[in-house]
Amino acid sequence: MSTKNSRASFSSIYKGSRKVGTFTMVSILLFSILTINGAEAKEKGDQGLEKLYHVYTGDQYLGAVPEKEPVLDWMNSKKEELKKEHDLSAEVYLEDKLAIIPERVFQAPEKNGKVLDQIEETAIFKTDAKALKVDGETIAYVESEKEVEKALELVKKTTVSDKELSSFQDQSEAAEELEAGESTVTNIQLQRFDQAVKAEVSPENILSAEKAAEKLKKGTKKESSYKTVKGDTPEKIGEKFNMKEEKLLELNPNLEQLTPLKPGTNLNVIKPIQGVTVRITSAERVTERIPHEKKVVKDKDLLVGETRVKQEGRDGEKEFTIVTTEEDGKEKSQTVKDEKVTDKPVTEIVAEGTKEIPSKGTGSFIWPTNGGYISSHQGPRWGKHHKGIDIAQPDDYTIKTVDNGTVISAGNEGDYGNKVVVDHNNGLRTIYAHLDKIHVKKGQIVKQGESLGIMGDTGFSTGIHLHFEVYSNGKLQNPMDYLE
Numbered sequence: 001m002s003t004k005n006s007r008a009s010f011s012s013i014y015k016g017s018r019k020v021g022t023f024t025m026v027s028i029l030l031f032s033i034l035t036i037n038g039a040e041a042k043e044k045g046d047q048g049l050e051k052l053y054h055v056y057t058g059d060q061y062l063g064a065v066p067e068k069e070p071v072l073d074w075m076n077s078k079k080e081e082l083k084k085e086h087d088l089s090a091e092v093y094l095e096d097k098l099a100i101i102p103e104r105v106f107q108a109p110e111k112n113g114k115v116l117d118q119i120e121e122t123a124i125f126k127t128d129a130k131a132l133k134v135d136g137e138t139i140a141y142v143e144s145e146k147e148v149e150k151a152l153e154l155v156k157k158t159t160v161s162d163k164e165l166s167s168f169q170d171q172s173e174a175a176e177e178l179e180a181g182e183s184t185v186t187n188i189q190l191q192r193f194d195q196a197v198k199a200e201v202s203p204e205n206i207l208s209a210e211k212a213a214e215k216l217k218k219g220t221k222k223e224s225s226y227k228t229v230k231g232d233t234p235e236k237i238g239e240k241f242n243m244k245e246e247k248l249l250e251l252n253p254n255l256e257q258l259t260p261l262k263p264g265t266n267l268n269v270i271k272p273i274q275g276v277t278v279r280i281t282s283a284e285r286v287t288e289r290i291p292h293e294k295k296v297v298k299d300k301d302l303l304v305g306e307t308r309v310k311q312e313g314r315d316g317e318k319e320f321t322i323v324t325t326e327e328d329g330k331e332k333s334q335t336v337k338d339e340k341v342t343d344k345p346v347t348e349i350v351a352e353g354t355k356e357i358p359s360k361g362t363g364s365f366i367w368p369t370n371g372g373y374i375s376s377h378q379g380p381r382w383g384k385h386h387k388g389i390d391i392a393q394p395d396d397y398t399i400k401t402v403d404n405g406t407v408i409s410a411g412n413e414g415d416y417g418n419k420v421v422v423d424h425n426n427g428l429r430t431i432y433a434h435l436d437k438i439h440v441k442k443g444q445i446v447k448q449g450e451s452l453g454i455m456g457d458t459g460f461s462t463g464i465h466l467h468f469e470v471y472s473n474g475k476l477q478n479p480m481d482y483l484e
C-alpha cells in the first residue's frame, strides 16, 4: 500500500515551474481579492484587459490557463472516476488544495493543454479512511467505521459461529443469567488488534472489509526500519526477518559500504506482522451430582453384628459455571465460579449394634478351675481313649465355664457322673464331668468364669477331679489347644 506520491517525477520533469514564495502568494491573493471585488463593480469597464487563471496545487505553481472550467471539470470527473473505480462512498479529494487565482492581463495566454497535463501528472487524490492497526502497525485501510466493524466481525467469525456471535451481541450480562445446561459466549477479543484510526490514503489503498479481515487474520509483511545490534551481519538479519540477502540489498543499496555493520545502524527490512488471535471466553452452567455421605452410629439396643438404616441417604446436586478461554479454537484456561448447591445431599445414617450376646462365646477360654494341675492328658488310657483332660488339686472346688454360653444339659449321666454341657454358640461346646454339685440348669445362660458347680468324683472316677472335654462343630478336640 504505497502512499508515495509522484512529486519527485514532477519536479524532475517540470524543472522550469516556478515556486511561489509565501510573500508572493500573499500578494497574489490580496491582489486577486481586490481584483475580484473591483472586477464585480467595473467588469465591463476594464477595456483591453483579459482574464487569465493561475493554477496552483498547494504552493506548487503549475501555470496559467485562459479558462478555469476545464481544470475544474477534469478534477471533478477524476474524483467521480476514482470513487467508482474503488467502490467508495466517501469523498475523494486532492491532497493539495487546488487554487485557481484570476488575474487581469493585457494579453491572455494561448489555449494551452500543457497546464492540464501537469495537473493530471501531479495531482494526488486522497480519501478519508480508517487504518486498522495491529501491534502498532497499519495492516489495512478500509473506507469507514462501518467497514471496520464489518472486517472485525468477519475475523471473529473465523472461530465463532454466527449463532454464538449474535447471542453474544444480544446479551452482555448473559453469564449471570445462565440456567443449568446452558452456555454462552461472554467475551470475544481480538488480540494484538489495537484500534482503527483516521487516515488519509490514496483510493487504491482502500480494501474491502473481506480483504481487510483476511489480512487481519493472516498478518502481513511490511517494510520497516531495523536498528542493528552487536554481532549483526547481513546474513543474520536476513535470517531474523526471513529475507533473502538480495532483498535486503535491494532495500538497502548501500549495504556493502555499511558492512561490517556497526551496532545502531538503521536498515530497511521486511518485518512480519502477526495476525490477530480471536480470544473467546465462554461460560457454561453445569449440574453435578453431590454423592451423599455415610455415617455409622453405635446403637446399644442392637446386637453386635446387627445394623439398621436410621436415615436413607440421598445424593444432592450442585450447579456451577465453567468459564473457558479459547484462542483461535484452542483451549487456554478453565475456571469454575458461582457454585451453588441446589439440592443438599442427605447423609445415610446406619446404626451398628453394640449389645453383646451374653450366650455367645468370646472364642478364648479361661482355665475351668481355680488352680490345679493336669493329672491326665488326652490320649489312650487303660485300653481306651481318654477324651479329655483331668484337672486335680485346685485351690478350691469351684468349676467355672471357660466361656460364655448356654447350658444345654446339666445332670447325672453314667460314667460322667454329674455333667454339664455348655454350648458357646460359636461352634464350640465344653463338657464338665464328675461334679459333686451342679449349680446351673438346662437353658441357662452362663457368663465366662461363672460357676457351674463343685468339683467331685461322681461317675467313673478315681478321686476328686474335673474331667473336661472340648468339641468344635461336634468334633472332639484336644482341650490343650484351647486352654491358655
Ligand SMILES: [Zn+2]
Pocket: 376, 386, 388, 389, 390, 466, 467, 468
Ligand atoms: Zn477324665
